[in-house]
């Protein structure tokens with residue numbers, strides 16, 4: 360472990376990938392302009408490890424940690440790590456503006472998580488209001504920031520954010536992202552295990568949304584290609600990816616939902632946003648964004664990230680019959696979650 364951590368430190372000092380244990384994308388610094396990242400909900404189960412991972416990212420020069428409570432401690436703790444980012448903690452609504460001012464990327468893991476037996480939509484009543492008020496502040500204090508929405512239900516919180524920004528006159532569809540990276544992370548892990556291929560080489564697009572059957576992994580496009588998987592294997596992998604969140608909620612037995620894997624996924628996605636802003640080429644991640652690739656106004660698919668955010672929303676590619684069926688089945692649920700979010704802002 361000592362050697363591993365020393366290699367992290369060396370990698371960070373060099374700003375390059377020094378260890379094969381580490382995802383290369385975390386540590387490559389082609390150029391490093393000043394970049395401010397704000398985490399809203401930074402004292403929570405996701406927020407704390409995400410704050411740690413963003414402090415390790417050499418693309419970040421300023422890290423603002425905001426929550427309604429607990430941020431002074433988290434910020435003091437994380438700030439002692441000897442990496443580039445200057446860390447500041449902000450607590451309570453009166454400090455939200457200062458936390459947001461000048462942000463290039465705002466990551467939102469604020470809100471309540473699921474307990475066993477709940478759906479993500481059961482979180483709507485509490486989280487919709489939280490997201491609405493945070494996005495109102497974003498529109499005021501950093502209208503040009505890229506927003507990475509983690510708070511659930513993502514299928515509704517992203518449309519809520521869009522409506523808030525539209526009302527404020529600041530909406531730019533290229534700058535709003537629902538973070539679905541955890542679905543991709545899971546699909547890659549589960550596929551690698553079943554296909555017996557090296558996990559670090561695996562790529563699997565996951566499209567649709569972020570809840571139950573709206574999560575549609577496209578294993579027909581998975582690489583490296585495996586001819587060993589049967590149709591039953593693909594069905595089981597699809598179901599496990601769709602139920603990945605519930606698997607963690609049940610294992611945590613009332614103590615919340617995925618936090619560590621989510622922090623990892625959130626850090627990967629924020630890193631991709633920063634690389635895009637900095638002009639790195641060929642940065643493509645799946646995300647739930649405003650979209651015209653189906654008849655639904657928001658949809659997760661591969662997105663090319665660039666200096667303005669989502670420069671291009673990529674199409675679905677060719678689908679297997681099983682995936683085509685999955686796509687049709689998910690549309691009614693996704694449509695109604697999107698409409699629920701839009702209606703919430705229009706009526707409140």
Ligand SMILES: NC(=O)c1ccc[n+]([C@@H]2O[C@H](COP(=O)([O-])OP(=O)(O)OC[C@H]3O[C@@H](n4cnc5c(N)ncnc54)[C@H](O)[C@@H]3O)[C@@H](O)[C@H]2O)c1
Pocket residue numbers: 399400401402403404405406425426427428468469470471472473482486489493508509510511512513538539540541542569615616617618621
């Ligand atoms: N997109 C995904 O893939 C994904 C994955 C995992 C969890 N989630 C969601 O992320 C959210 C957070 O999960 P968690 O496990 O970190 O929960 P948590 O309860 O551990 O932490 C949430 C934090 O949000 C803070 N908070 C509440 N209201 C706030 C406000 N108005 N402003 C700022 N902060 C506020 C709380 O004080 C708390 O520290 C949940 O909605 C969960 O469902 C999404």
Ligand SMILES: O=C(O)C[C@H](O)C(=O)O
Pocket residue numbers: 472473479511541603604605607608616617
């Ligand atoms: O499942 C949850 O409630 C949290 C998150 O959306 C997940 O996919 O882990």
